[in-house]
Amino acid sequence: MNGKTCFSLSLPKSEVKYTKVGFEPLTETIVRNDKIGIIVWTDKPLGVIIHQKEAAESYDQFFKLMWDTATK
Numbered sequence: 608m609n610g611k612t613c614f615s616l617s618l619p620k621s622e623v624k625y626t627k628v629g630f631e632p633l634t635e636t637i638v639r640n641d642k643i644g645i646i647v648w649t650d651k652p653l654g655v656i657i658h659q660k661e662a663a664e665s666y667d668q669f670f671k672l673m674w675d676t677a678t679k
Contacts, residue, residue, distance in 0.1 A: 624677035638666045 637644040641660040647653040657663075 622679075624674060624679055626677060636666065638663050638670065 633648050635646040635648065637646075641658060641663045643657040643659075643663050643666050645655045645657070
């Protein structure tokens with residue numbers, strides 16, 4: 608099984624989309640309500656939380672744009 612199949616089977620009620628092959632980001636971004644959590648996965652991980660409604664809304668809009676252009 609490839610990574611796409613395994614991930615989809617582990618979360619059967621989720622919808623999954625992918626970016627281009629070879630893209631491995633070192634960062635993870637989590638948006639919840641009016642907060643943004645950013646994690647940089649380096650040898651010594653770094654995390655930042657931004658608590659601002661307008662910034663969170665902007666990140667949410669960016670996610671929706673990326674989601675609409677990603678492939679299944």
